[in-house]
Each structure stands twice: as C-alpha cells, then as structure tokens.
Amino acid sequence: MKRTLAGQLSEHIGEEVRLVGWLHHTRALGKIAFIAVRDRTGIAQGVVLNPDKIDVSVLKKESIVEVIGKVKAEKQVRKGVEVEVLSVKTLVEPVAEIPFEISRSLSKLNLKLDAILDHRAFCLRNQELSAVFPVQAEIVRSFSEFMREKGFLEVHTSKIVSAGTEGGTALFPVQYFEQKAYLAQSPQFYKQMLVGAGYERVFEVGFVYRAEDHATSRHINEYLSLDFEVGFIDSYRDVIELEKEFLVRMIENLGANCKEELETLKARLPEIKDIPEIRLKDALEILERDYGRDTAGMTDLDPQGERELCDYVLKNTGSEFVFVTHYPAEARPFYTMSDPDNPDLTLGFDLLFRGLEVTTGSQRIHDYKMLVDNIRKFGMDPADFEFYLEIFKYSMPPHGGLAIGTERFTQQILGLSNIREASFFPRDRFRLTP
RNA sequence: GGGCCUGUAGUGUAGCUUGGUUUAACACAUCUGCCUGUCACGCAGAAGAUCGCCAGUUCAAAUCUGGUCGGGCCCGCCA
Numbered sequence: 001m002k003r004t005l006a007g008q009l010s011e012h013i014g015e016e017v018r019l020v021g022w023l024h025h026t027r028a029l030g031k032i033a034f035i036a037v038r039d040r041t042g043i044a045q046g047v048v049l050n051p052d053k054i055d056v057s058v059l060k061k062e063s064i065v066e067v068i069g070k071v072k073a074e075k076q077v078r079k080g081v082e083v084e085v086l087s088v089k090t091l092v093e094p095v096a097e098i099p100f101e102i103s104r105s106l107s108k109l110n111l112k113l114d115a116i117l118d119h120r121a122f123c124l125r126n127q128e129l130s131a132v133f134p135v136q137a138e139i140v141r142s143f144s145e146f147m148r149e150k151g152f153l154e155v156h157t158s159k160i161v162s163a164g165t166e167g168g169t170a171l172f173p174v175q176y177f178e179q180k181a182y183l184a185q186s187p188q189f190y191k192q193m194l195v196g197a198g199y200e201r202v203f204e205v206g207f208v209y210r211a212e213d214h215a216t217s218r219h220i221n222e223y224l225s226l227d228f229e230v231g232f233i234d235s236y237r238d239v240i241e242l243e244k245e246f247l248v249r250m251i252e253n254l255g256a257n258c259k260e261e262l263e264t265l266k267a268r269l270p271e272i273k274d275i276p277e278i279r280l281k282d283a284l285e286i287l288e289r290d291y292g293r294d295t296a297g298m299t300d301l302d303p304q305g306e307r308e309l310c311d312y313v314l315k316n317t318g319s320e321f322v323f324v325t326h327y328p329a330e331a332r333p334f335y336t337m338s339d340p341d342n343p344d345l346t347l348g349f350d351l352l353f354r355g356l357e358v359t360t361g362s363q364r365i366h367d368y369k370m371l372v373d374n375i376r377k378f379g380m381d382p383a384d385f386e387f388y389l390e391i392f393k394y395s396m397p398p399h400g401g402l403a404i405g406t407e408r409f410t411q412q413i414l415g416l417s418n419i420r421e422a423s424f425f426p427r428d429r430f431r432l433t434p
Numbered sequence: 435g436g437g438c439c440u441g442u443a444g445u446g447u448a449g450c451u452u453g454g455u456u457u458a459a460c461a462c463a464u465c466u467g468c469c470u471g472u473c474a475c476g477c478a479g480a481a482g483a484u485c486g487c488c489a490g491u492u493c494a495a496a497u498c499u500g501g502u503c504g505g506g507c508c509c510g511c512c513a
Binding site for chain 1: 462471
C-alpha cells in the first residue's frame, strides 16, 4: 500500500491509508488510545478505539511505526483530521533509551545548547529546532534566485588557498602535499578575478573558514558565505542598491514560503521600506551625543555601538537595517576603494541588522597601480599576490561586491540567542563533532 | 589573547552563602496499575545520583580551599 504523508491526510478523508514515521507519543486512556506519528510533513494522530486488541503501550517512543487506518474528519482533534487505527506495526525499534524528550516545545524542554549539539541529529526531530533550517534554505535559495535573475553566474572557487592573503583574520593551515596551504577565509580574490575574466557578475554560496580564537554567541569558525561581485558599477552605491533589492525579495519569499516555520519559532519578519545609510563618522557622533559613548580613536563600531546605532535608527526611521559607510582605510582590507573626496576614507560599508553586522561590502580598487601601491602601504609584498594581480594588468572594470554571513542572518531573522542554533553541525573553538 | 560565570539521577533545576535533621529535594522522561477524546492528558505507586575528576582542611564536605577537565557569556577580531 502506498505511503500517505501526515500533511496530506485531509486529502484522503474516508480512505484507508498507510502512515509510516516516527512514534511521536502515545496517550492511552483505558478504553480509547491515541498515537501520534511524525514524518517530514508533520504529525498525524491516530485514534485506537479497541485498545484491548491494539496495545499502544508496547510501542517505544521514537521507534519507526507503520499505521494503517481509515481517515476521518474529527473536530475534537486540533488538526481536524485523524486516522482510525486498524493496525500498528513497529518497523524499527530504538536500541537505546532516547537521551531526552524531544516531542515537546523547547520552552518546556529547557535544553542547554551543548546538550542539543551533542545529540544534533536526534534533536532536529524537535519541531522548533528543525524549523530553523527550511528558513535558512529559503534565504540561500532567495539569494541564488535573485542573483541569477540579475545575470550573475554561480561559481565555486577553491577553499584551499596558498597564502594568508587578506590579512586580519587567522587562517587554518593545511598540509597540501609538500606545500603549506590554508583554508580560504573568503572567496574574495577569486570572485574579483572572475569579474575580470569577463563574467562581469558572479556569485558564490560556500563555506569559509576563520581560525579566530573567539567564543561568542555570534561566531563560528566555519560559516556559509553568500558572496557576489559585480563589474561595471558607477559607485559603491550600486552594490548597496543590489543588496537592498535582494533583502526585499528575500523577506517576501520568507513570508510566502516559510509561514509555518516562522510561526513555530515565533519569529517576526522585518519590514523594509527604505534602508538608511549613515557614514561611520556620523554614526560615532550619534553614539557620542545620544548614548554617552566616548568614541575617540574608534575606527569601527564595537558590538555595543552596533546595538546602540540600530536602536537609534529604529527609533528615528523605523528601519531594522542600517548601512554604515565610509570606514577609514586602516579598518578595511587593502583592495577597498578609497573615497575620492577623502582618501583617508573608503567606499566600504557594513550592513547592520537588529544590532549585528551581517554584511561587509565595498567598491574595490580596479586600477593595477593603485592596488599594488595599496598592498605596499599595508606592509605586504605584491609578489605574494601575483596570481591575483595578473588580471588587473589586463584591464579590470570598476567593480564591487559584498558577503553575507548566512548563519548570522538566520540568527537575526529568527531571533536565535546563539549562532550555533543556525548551523547543523557548527564548528567552534572546541567543537569538531558531530 | 583578556575578563566574568558554571558543572548535582536520562533531561532541566533546588540545596552550596553560614559544613552536621539530606535517607541529596523538585519537574519532565522511564517502569507498574487505573482512566472513552488525549494532543504540556490526569490519578496512584516504583526505580533511577558514589553531587565532573583529583587532592587538601575537618570528628564530619554536594557545601570550604587548591589543582584539573568540561561548558556558557562578554571583550578584542570578524560575517
């Protein structure tokens, strides 16, 4: 008999069906019993009217069962439909006691993150914990779909690189035969090179690796980076406009396609009308004036400053997003284009969302000589970057791009308290398994 | 790399300040019995913990001290 999924029961009223799934729970009340079977589409309830013949008490929670029964509409059930059980059979029985209850809501379970991650796959049987990932998948899908529509080519660049090129962050060394190599911290160089190769517009969805020795609720050492790079721009603002348009589309898609998950997680989507842009200098003045901060010597917002600025923007404009622009050159990577009106500043920007940085982007330097000079200015040797610089010799168009941290974005959209909840199998300072 | 906090049945917590009425308490899960509409079912009962580990102080340590291992958060840095 063909399998019917829990989510399809209402289409089969009056029919005999076969449900297969995990045993969510049983409720035996004497002369009547209930059995809840969970599959990828949800939970179906079966009612047992002859518990003297069908004993649900022998079934083990989280075993895989097959239930055959007749579907009927029933207003005493929350979902309005249930299966009158004719037979129940255990197909696979657990060989160990489950580590903890997962059929309830998280607020009742009160699980520590560490316990969740230690039993990650099992925990994803919980509706709330698993609901994070269809939302994340929709974020990623929206990105790919939007980029393709805009004429971008999807690319995949190597995650094994020869040098710690970009500076700043620490890299994971790997032994590459007799050579020393590193895990890529970003596809930055490659996506620029592919713009110069003639594709003009490229995007990439891929893991990047950072050996930063941090332990916070917003950092993991491997994260999924949504990158794009676009050629023939007039200014960094073209990059910002693309991201705005993408954000609007993504929020629309989430509202349309992730309704249930968002409800399960009690998440509220942001409304995007317009996203304000504030120069870093002005942002620091706001912190100084309205939040009593001493911003002397600050070349970037600290986490507290990010939260305060978002608070300010929300109160004054109603936006939960804000672009911060014109960071000083010393605070940005060497390939960032300087502001022609003030060479100490860059045409680089960050996007803050609900108090947290979720994107970094900029217009890049496309002039070969300027780029080489800048590498020297940063105290590095252009010879080490020859593989990257070569294409710049043969005419690069003005270009720019950005990167979005997927897990961080997911965390902020869903209001998760720790970024690890937005990663299936997070890699952090101490966790390498599962 | 710097700072703060934390570790008690399968899970989540209380007890620790002020060492001794603690036979280490409670909730959920587990097991047994009862229950015809449960869906956080209800009721009655049972089992389950050498209080992370090691050492010290003491007549006496879950409780105090030191070390060690694990975990969480913040900062720096970043997405």
